[in-house]
Amino acid sequence: xxxxxxxxxxxxxxxxxxxxxxxxxxxxxxxxxxxxxxxxxxxxxxxxxxxxxxxxxxxxxxxxxxxxxxxxxxxxxxxxxxxxxxxxxxxxxxxxxxxxxxxxxxxxxxxxxxxxxxxxxxxxxxxxxxxxxxxxxxxxxxxxxxxxxxxxxxxxxxxxxxxxxxxxxxxxxxxxxxxxxxxxxxxxxxxxxxxxxxxxxxxxxxxxxxxxxxxxxxxxxxxxxxxxxxxxxxxxxxxxxxxxxxxxxxxxxxxxxxxxxxxxxxxxxxxxxxxxxxxxxxxxxxxxxxxxxxxxxxxxxxxxxxxxxxxxxxxxxxxxxxxxxxxx
Numbered sequence: 455x456x457x458x459x460x461x462x463x464x465x466x467x468x469x470x471x472x473x474x475x476x477x478x479x480x481x482x483x484x485x486x487x488x489x490x491x492x493x494x495x496x497x498x499x500x501x502x503x504x505x506x507x508x509x510x511x512x513x514x515x516x517x518x519x520x521x522x523x524x525x526x527x528x529x530x531x532x533x534x535x536x537x538x539x540x541x542x543x544x545x546x547x548x549x550x551x552x553x554x555x556x557x558x559x560x561x562x563x564x565x566x567x568x569x570x571x572x573x574x575x576x577x578x579x580x581x582x583x584x585x586x587x588x589x590x591x592x593x594x595x596x597x598x599x600x601x602x603x604x605x606x607x608x609x610x611x612x613x614x615x616x617x618x619x620x621x622x623x624x625x626x627x628x629x630x631x632x633x634x635x636x637x638x639x640x641x642x643x644x645x646x647x648x649x650x651x652x653x654x655x656x657x658x659x660x661x662x663x664x665x666x667x668x669x670x671x672x673x674x675x676x677x678x679x680x681x682x683x684x685x686x687x688x689x690x691x692x693x694x695x696x697x698x699x700x701x702x703x704x705x706x707x708x709x710x711x712x713x714x715x716x717x718x719x720x721x722x723x724x725x726x727x728x729x730x731x732x733x734x735x736x737x738x739x740x741x742x743x744x745x746x747x748x749x750x751x752x753x754x755x756x757x758x759x760x761x762x763x764x765x766x767x768x769x770x771x772x773x774x775x776x777x778x779x780x781x782x
Contacts, residue, residue, distance in 0.1 A: 476504035477559040477574060477635070480550030482543050483509055487516040489566035489682065494525055494532070496569040505574065506557070507532045508550040513540035518565070544647035544655045551638075551646060561635040566682045568597065569633075573678035577635040580674060588640030588669025589660065591629035592678025598754020599684055605750060607681050610673035617670055624708040626700055627664055629671050631656030633678040640669045650719060653695035654703075661703050665710045683751050693740045698723060742772025746779060 479497050483490055497507055509526070511519035511534060519536055526532040535549060551560055559581060563569060573592060580590045594607035610629035611617035620627050634656070644659060644667040651658035663669050702719050709716035717725070728736065749764035769776050 476502060476557055477506075477561060477578060478550075478557050479505065479507045479561045479563050479574075480547055481507060481509045481563045481565055482512055482546035482550065483514060483518050483522065483565040484512045484540060484543075484546075485514045485516045485518060486565035487514075487518045487521060490518050491521050491525070493563065493565055493567060493569075494522060497563045498525075498529065498531065500569050500571055500574050501531065502574055502578070504557075505531060507563075508553055509534045510546040510550045511536045512543070512546040513537050542649050542652045544649040544652050547655070548646045551641060556638050558638055559635055560638050560641065562631060562633075564632045564679075564682075566684075567594075567632045568680040568682070570678050570680065572676070573633060574635070576674055576676060576678070577633075580672065581635065581637055584670075586670045587637070587672055588644075588663050588667065589629065589634055589636045589671045590674055591631070591634045591671075592674045592676055594630055594633060594679040594681045595677055596750060596754060597680040597682045598751065600755055602754045602756065603680065604754055607679075608673065610671065612673050612675050614670075617672065621664060622711075624665075624704065624711050626657060626661060626704050626707070627671060628657050628660055629673045630679070630681075631660075632681055634660075636663075637669075640667060643667045644669075651699055653692055654699040657696075657700060658703060661707060665707050683747075683754055693743055694736070697736060697740065701726070739772045739775065742768045742770070743775050745771060746776055 479501065481494065481497065486493070494507065494509065501507065509522045509532065511522060519534065522532070522534050526534045533553070535553060537546065537549075541549075547562065559578060561574065561577065576592065577590050581587055591610065595603050596605040596607065597603055607630055610627060611620055617627075640663060641659070644663045647655050647659050648662075649655075660671055664671060699719070702722050705722060706716050716722075745764045746768040749761050749768060752758075752760035752764060765776070
């Protein structure tokens with residue numbers, strides 16, 4: 455996997471843990487000391503009796519690893535692995551999935567989100583009842599710094615008919631990654647996460663799971679996670695990178711549906727550099743999307759003036775985005 459030198463804070467004796475665990479939750483952590491304890495406790499509260507949590511501390515420098523280590527010492531369901539230097543979210547996730555004997559089902563939990571009661575039971579039930587499903591997820595709500603909860607995170611197909619319609623059209627398919635659960639054989643067959651797509655690793659692996667490996671995915675119509683919104687999630691460069699990756703993934707989807715060859719992301723990106731006019735149009739839309747996110751953060755922080763100003767700016771810069779989000 456090309457991962458840098460790593461050590462385990464709790465020792466490699468973890469590899470001989472019982473292999474009959476039913477589900478593994480992988481939590482990559484990087485400098486999340488303000489949130490990781492609450493996030494991990496929410497996972498443990500909902501975790502089935504035969505579940506385990508693999509926390510991968512990806513080169514944190516703020517004491518995140520020590521906080522997790524304290525919990526791991528008192529709860530044998532938790533295994534803490536540590537990367538001496540940051541390797542990126544994809545490699546951290548891959549290490550968590552491939553560590554030791556991975557159970558039949560593997561879920562992802564973010565280092566700052568909160569798992570809602572019933573998530574794991576509902577997802578295990580869905581995967582066990584439909585052998586065609588490679589991954590499922592659930593809806594979410596937004597959680598602000600003051601504890602205010604608002605909005606709704608809901609993307610991806612919720613029915614068999616909706617999934618097949620999206621797939622037949624070659625569309626990008628995404629189910630909420632902060633609440634995703636995979637069938638282990640599906641995510642391994644798909645090739646695990648690709649570090650080249652760290653800005654959109656969730657979208658890339660789900661589409662590879664569908665279009666390359668032939669699995670179905672589904673979003674369950676119930677809330678499974680509180681998605682924490684804070685200043686560090688307001689990244690403009692992240693939005694811009696995601697746009698190029700999304701366009702490439704759609705191109706790759708269509709090529710796979712047609713049975714044709716396709717080039718690598720690096721080759722495609724070099725051949726599809728946008729002209730000045732296109733770059734300006736994307737900049738305007740990306741700025742509008744960012745302003746909408748900032749409006750949401752202002753709403754969660756109970757700042758009505760900032761909320762109104764950002765909503766007006768978002769509506770002017772990218773009205774279609776705002777209308778689509780409001781419908782959700």
